[in-house]
Amino acid sequence: MGKILMKGNEAIGEAAIRAGCLNYFAYPITPQSEVAEYLSRRMPEVGGVFLQGESEVAVGYMLFGAAGCGERVFTTSSSPGISLMSEAISYISAAELPVVFVNIVRGGPGLGGILPSQADYFQATKGGGHGDYHLLVMAPASVQEAVEMVMAAFPLAEKYRNPVMILGDGLIGQMMEPVEFSDRLISKPTNKDDWATNGMDTRKRNARNLVKSLFLDAVQLEEHNLALKAKYDRMKQEEVRYETYNIDSDFQALIVSYGTMSRVCKTAIDNMKAEGFETAMIRPQTLFPFPVQPIRQAASKDGCEAVISFELSMGQMVEDVERSVQGKRPVYWHGKAGGEIPTPEEVVDAVKSFVKTK
């Protein structure tokens, strides 16, 4: 199959179907309503289910229920909708069920605006709901990458029995770019027998599966949390993904940026290179687990004077960048959070303001 021109939101919907997910529950919200529009037509064509919940709170528990039965299931929403689902996300994480969430982030807090934003970084990577849990969070920078991440998300969610979140932004959802869908078919989960509450009849082993998040006994809850922690530690070992840009140059500044913002930074890096000023970028593709070591290593390189986190937020990822750099270099933040996206020129000016030797 060749390339087709598709809107990010529609491509995300198609990617889920190609990944073998036939259950989509959602509630419309700008800037991602096209996913629901697309799947309301597409799901019946492939024998799947699209169900619009009465609210995102309901959607969260519909996902919980379907996942508990061993069904591949996903939802898409935007910032305020994800807030409403956050209680269920905590429960789903505690119950260790695989669900894929897509957040096409809009400006916040509150109702905020409908334009692109990355202000849900904390919510996605540090909780949102209550308790010690983590989502595996991936951040696409193009429509094609959104497709690949959605397709990767289902097997990852099942591998870890943990929710996976795709953290996009309004531009990724609204923009059209050429996409190619691989013909690779993703198989149904093989570990379902160990956790799905789909009845004893179909199961190979003769033990009861129980989906729960309540552990009143302190020792049991401690054990549960330790098991969850071991899982998150394993993600940190095995799932860190990132891309580097111009990293082999003698860069004076290291940029850390993801999603739409990272594309602007790439153009800025090219423009600075043309003037003879070298900068490099690490683009986290997973936000949790975060590429701590690669950033620390790059920041430590001789000649690197500053590390700058560019974000469509008032400075959230910069805390993880600081944690990565561990004081080896000065760490700065530059960003916007109203819905406007900084131009490459603005990025260049910001980089130069943070670097002493020109």
Add this chain to the structure above:
Amino acid sequence: MQREVMFAGFGGQGILLIGNILAHTAMEEGSEVAWVPSYGPEMRGGTAYCLVVISDKPIGSPIIKNPMHLVAMNRPSLEKFAPVIKPQGVVVINSSLIPVTSGRSDIHELLVPANDIAMDLGSTKVANIVALGAFVARSKIVDFECMRQCVKEQFASREKLIPINMAALDAGQKAAQSK
């Protein structure tokens, strides 16, 4: 090399569609493309615009402050975007609805009475395709014949609309060449 085209007009003039057709054509020719719509809080009947970025290498920032070309279908669009177009860019002005010009001497201005031409063809709905034909004929940003195929594909599910859209493309091309 990267080129950018801003398409702008009223909601309902088919602005997003002609951007889509250009992006599709450029993709078929093997270019990298991005189609970025305006999706801000617009009113019904308000402005609609989209930016098409065409490049021979992966596209970095899809947000462009100074696009190379402009197709302006109404007056507010011309007034908003003409000042930011790069020198030597092509600016198509729908002179049926826009009684003024860009006021710039460093761009290639092309006045096309797109609505009048479309009305002569039988429907003002194809004014957008007339403007697209004129723009591509003048800028040569994509191959005209390749675009013709993409327009046919676009209307494949409504075949009876293909002839009038082909006529609109040709009329646009003619308007560009006669100037």
